[in-house]
Amino acid sequence: MDKSWATFGRDLHLDLTGPGGLRAGLTRALREAVRTGRLAPGTRLPSTRSLAADLGIARNTVAETYADLVAEGWLSARQGSGTHVADRAQPHAVPARRPAGPGHRAAPRFDLTPGTPDVSAFPRTAWLAAARRALTAAPHEAFGYGTARGRPELRAVLADYLARARGVRADPERIVVCAGFMQGLALVSRALRAAGGGPGRAAGRRGAADRGPGTTPDGWRPGDGTVATESYGLDFHRHVIGRAGLRTVPLTVDAHGARTAELAGLDDVRAALLTPAHQFPTGVPLHPGRRAEALNWAAEHGALILEDDYDGEFRYDRQPVGALQGLDPDRVVYMGTSSKSLAPALRLSWMVLPDRLVDPVLAVKSTGEWQSGSLDQLTLAEFLSSGAYDRHLRGMRLRYRRRRDALVAALAAHAPHVRVSGIAAGLHAVLELPPGTEQSIVTAARWQGLALEGLSRFRDPAATEPARDGLVVAYGRPPDHSFAGVLDALLRALPPEPQAD
Template identity: 60%
Template sequence: PTPVYDLMPGSPDVSSFPRAAWLTAARKAITHAPNDAFGYGTHVAGRPELRRALADYLARARGVRAAPERILICSGLSEGLRLVGEVLGDTARLPGATPGADLVAVESFGLDIHRDLLTGCGLRTVAVGFDEHGPRTEELASTGARAALMTPAHQFPFGVSLPPDRRAATVKWAVETGGVLLEDDYDGEFRYDGQRVGAVQGLDPEHVVYMGTVSKSLSPALRLGWLVLPERLFAAVAELKRRPGSQTSGLDQLTLAEFITSGAYDRHVRGMRQRYQRRRDQLVAALAERAPHVKVSGIAAGLHAVLELPPGTEQSVINGAAWQGLALEGLRRYRLGAGTGGDAAPRDDVIGDALVVGYGTPPDHAYAGALDALCRALP
């Protein structure tokens, strides 16, 4: 049956986009825009107004250490990851390249689209094992990789935050090998337990590529993201943005810059943080009342939660939810397993059967119905 309710992860509540505030910012940005903003665009790395606004915002909100000159604007995280992947792939093919320069370590559970972007750049991937604290960073050295892609703030899909010792170990590995951490700050702005943790980039800006986007905080339709790059990578990545069709809308960049500097972005994120926290609380309360045997794992953060299921029930629950008119995703969908080089699958001491519930996806008026359908589908 066609789904009536949607609890698929990976999407915000798009009905909550701040239309009036965005329109106000757009009107002011366009009114005061310099004439060159209406041309083909000469700012390869992005409008300087947005790069300055982001440098200030990321420093106070995420602990990122970056001058505006180290920030590059891109069309969402996928383009940013592809740009960095192309540079790493080109470097790995140079004569005398470091062994393992074409190898990227990835979390053994994650988004296959990101892994596929890397392999499309001529890189190989190898999965790092997982436990209840996140990726086993002690395995990085044995992979032989010179780059690693991770989601330290709020791992997708397990929803854990990388502990301080593993953050430090990852940076130590990057320094000792001359490697680089590709930090996807997934859901970094949405934490509800009062224990907000900054970006790993703040520990060593020269060995971390910080990747951010407004896809979860505002809307994926804006196609606006950013890279905070080490000095050794900036020129090469920026050069790729010179290709025809690679530029990001200058007017949208000016609007976002105004939206941030006016304080509207902070107000919107605070409001959405409260809204998503209420939704997570409603999910936990509904399960406690109607399915107390189902455990919610992961920290109180982000736009999704993991529900642990009895062994062997994941697919049957997904099928049952479909008959309730509910779209759901299971945990096994996100297992990346062995690396592309034929490596053995990593050891994972993690949950078996589970659901990855995107409580941020439905509009407010549909959320109660979605929770009801979910509870009816659970074993």
């Protein structure tokens, strides 16, 4: 029985069509593959027998083609070592794009933009050990496509961890694993749009006889609606909500977080997206009184709180602020992620849903949404249950706190006129600036090789409160070895202290 083509050497994608017959087509295809760099210098080619079998042509045709290309200098061949792409057969280089002009600046040396932790500190050794244990113990069905809800092993471990570390009241059956926070927000938004949201302030406590047609027993109804978002936050969160067919309206943010009392004055608001533990980007926790206001509003109007607990595990000066969900799990969607605690590349996040929202979210997620890889889910479950996650977080808290302290000390010594806030938790701080100076300082930072975002970058254009000038400094992002250089560049970009008259 002849050997299958799949048993021979490495595969080559070669198109033999064109004038001149098979030999000419093969010569042309190999020459083009070398010229364009698809076959790099030094690459070993399949034997004449293997390639002939793969392509379904005569072995002599391949041998003659190889000989022709060796003679031309494209290939090299030595007895006993096979045929290789010649070392001097360099592909044509694509010309580098020239700078746009004299104002062109090189890529920044240091990155202080928020959104990413210190990825150089990812616990590779511990993660690999957990992956090996998880892979060894994985049931056969774990290598299938998975389910919309997520691996049961991870959901069970998450329920225990979130209760212990964040005060979340979670049952594994109410946890849905997602491929990142953005997917979770999109799923909830689409579920609200499809299955309905809060009926608005006028209908919060109506009886069944008073509900309109199509309204569910708990007061929800399908159709258009609005989600309240914090006036300072991430614009792509608003975009995700908008793409789901819902509108957004801003809630004012001040020194105590979002002004949740404003919710009672808004019509047709089905949910409020909040960052209670550490407002992004201002860095303040939501005041206890406002937490109570938000929950009371949700209960009265049949609405939801979407709790973004993006970095709640990183608190430095006192005990972490517990999750809002623990106070009312039937009104709060808790949303957590591994993007700040481990790395964004894992694409692992989770939602703890009220009972009434589980089926609508799963219905949306089952229509073709990406699933997180089962093996990564099993690895995270093992990482959590073994205690490696807690050990990693303790180490990273110490590392990030040292950087925060170094930032505060450097500002106190060299720029005492710049006030820093939002430093009790998280991976970033806010440097407050005089009105009208933010953009010029962001530009000066670029000239110092520093990528930096101003506070205005995160302000909702629909916000009504006066704009604030400031810098959002993500001290958690640069690796340790570069942090001294980061501080030097930042201090050079800051304005000098105003001189007294």
